[in-house]
Amino acid sequence: MSLLSVSGLRKSYGDRLVLDDVSLTVEPHDVICLIGSSGSGKSTLLRCLNLLEDIDDGVITFEGREISDPRVDPREVRSRMGMVFQAYNLFPHLSVLENCTLAPRRVHGVPRAEAEARALLLLERFGLSEHAAKHPDRLSGGQQQRVALVRAMCTSPTLLLLDEITAALDPELVGEVLEIVRAEAEAGMTMVLATHEMAFARDVATSVCFLDRGRILEQGPPAEIFSAPREERTRQFLRRVLPA
Template sequence: MSLLSLSGVRKAYGDKVVLDDVSLTIDHHDVVCLIGSSGSGKSTLLRCIDLLEDIDDGVISFEGEEISDPRVDARRVRSRIGMVFQAYNLFPHLTVLENCTLAPRKVHGVSRAEAAERAMSLLSRFGLADQAAKHPDRLSGGQQQRAALVRALCNEPTLLLLDEITAALDPELVGEVLEIVRAEAAAGTTMILATHEMDFARDVATHVCFLDQGRILEQGPPSEIFTSPREERTRQFLRRVL
């Protein structure tokens, strides 16, 4: 059984169609990179998977359950999915450690001591142990994004969604965040990334999807998409960004 499947997913805001007949299958340990111009639907697709947006048509299934059914408890589904946003979205009134332990304690029922131990282990691994007692506004952008990744990983998610997580970072900070993602991919974490980092997608992804005007115009292994894309629109996009 695939971990995640989308079939005929459609999403519109009024008359503007943002996702149009999107179908995609993701297996355990896949690393799927969504590429395409800004406004092509990448972020909306991730938000629909995380049930932050309702879809207008189609089916999304996760771990064999149809999660796009409006009767599904979205909070229960999100407890198994981690999402990291471009703007970090850390709680400003909580310390880094408190940000990282909140969901394990409140959603998963993990004890305060166990949640703190797990969080500190990850913070140490990502070079943030000495920042644990600080509030997010005392951290650099790269540190905040690493803290957001730690917060997502503290829940031990089955699926990790990353939405343009390097877009708001200074160029010198992009590499340090991508190295963490690269390590998680190597460890077998299943993830879907919306990204403009083509070198990263080419090196790390198991599967690349090119989105254009809300449709997955082309998908396949990186070796195929980046060296011999079938669609002219894909070739135009890659000539611009590579």
């Protein structure tokens, strides 16, 4: 059974069609990279998967259950998915440790000591343990984004959704964030991520989806998409974003 499947997904904002007949399958341990121009629908697709956006048509199934059914509680679904945004979205009034333990304690009912122990292990793993007592405004952008990743992983999600998590970072900070994502991918975490980092997608993804005007125009292994894309629109996009 696939971990996540999407069939015929459509999403509009008023008269503007943002996602058009999108279908996608995610197997355990897949790393699916969504690429495409800004406005192609990548972020909206992730938000639909996490039920942050209502869909107009189609079916989303997660862990064998149709989660696009309006009777499904989105909070219960999100408790098994982790999502990281490009704007970090850390709570400014909470320390790093408090940010990381809030969901395990409040949503999953994990005792404080257990939640803190797991959070501290993850913070140490990614070089952040010395910042556990600090508030987010005392950290660099790269450190804040790494904390956001740790926070998402503290709930032991089945699926991790990453939405352009390096887009707001200075170029020298991008690498430290992508190293965490790479490490999680190598450890077997299942991910769907929207990214402009083509080298990362080529090296780490199990499958790459090129989105154009709300449709998945082409999907396949990185070697195929980057070396021999079938669609002219894919070739045009890659010529613009890849170094000569």
